[in-house]
Amino acid sequence: MGVMRIGHVSLRVMDMAAAVKHYENVLGLKTTQQDEHGNVYLKCWDEWDKYSLILTPSDRAGMNHVAYKVKREADLDVLQQRIEAYGIKTEMLAVGDLPATGRMLKFNLPSTHEMRLYATKECVGTGVGSINPDPWPDDLKGAGAHWLDHLLLMCELNPPAGINRVAENTKFMTEVLDFGLSEQVLVGPDGDIQAATWMFRTTTPHDIAFVGGATNGLHHISYFLDSWHDVLKAADVMAKTKTKIDVAPTRHGITRGETIYFFDPSGNRNETFAGLGYLAQPDRPVTTWDESHLGSAIFYHTGELVASFTEVYT
């Protein structure tokens, strides 16, 4: 029972045509639906539900909400009670509030980010189908991303003022949504301030991550690729399309992911990554990184922090 995986992200974009072009031609998603409000719905070829990304026209960048899929409709009712009992208000959105989607349980994380849970979304199948499938479809564009894998939310962290939304989110996700903690960064003079966490419901190191910053926001949404070679090819695609690369191909110490960071045309950060890291399990010892190893934790090869990586987000 409970949360299975990330289901979709709703992003604000300032130029819809440019955004659709980016997610289709650079990432390789396909548009599956548009609605009367100008929202565009897209999915990756290896996903089976109707959409994993909603682009919303706006005068600013950033995230509207992130949604996770639960196994059964009844889970929504159980989780609603648990979330309310924890002291967080919820709202059950009716079937069809989003197209092709069942009712959604809407609430805000302690960091104010809007999260939704749902159990039902129209299944349209993967790009290769389910009967005697080929390993990949013939009509892939750009990086040909397999699926939306996770996202990283920036959460207000201000220890002198006693504010740590990273720790508050982590506690909520652990106690109420049964997420496991795979890795964490502990900082401060006594090494006891939880400044970043990586959490999972699947068997991969993270389905969501929280990192401390000056304000709450979206750091990135991340798409899965098969191999290190696919990461290189994705970087080639970005060079060809003059996509702004934030961090060229490298490896994270945390999660062991092989990665590239780049920006969509509204400045929302994207990641393409390969390497599922290790088998994440609730009883696996939590990996801890201390402040003196933070550089290697984030960029394993150089061991150096890049200011823009922690300070720039939407």
Added chain:
Amino acid sequence: MLYDNRPKVTVEIIQTGENYACATDENLLKGMLKLGRKGIPAGCVSGGCGVCRVHIVSGQVQLCGPVSRAHISCEDEAQGITLACRVTPVTAVRLEVSGRLIKPFLKGCANLADSASI
């Protein structure tokens, strides 16, 4: 860009006295990065993150893409405040770096560092 013969105008950064030549078809941030020094934080370069906030004190600029209202309000815009990555110069420009750009920008300026150490 030794043989870059595009039309250019001079952009002056008031706080540091630095000047750079900016082509009229490139954004102010791209030109600024050619100063080639530390402390010029290029963020998303797409108008979304708000890092490259500047105040256009004099001169004329042209918008080359949308600017996030989360970072530049209508009032800001009326006062000549915008994001350097989203405007190209039409005439010579004098500007001040603003907001989150101030601290790293001034810290990374060799001119100021030298004068401070004297």
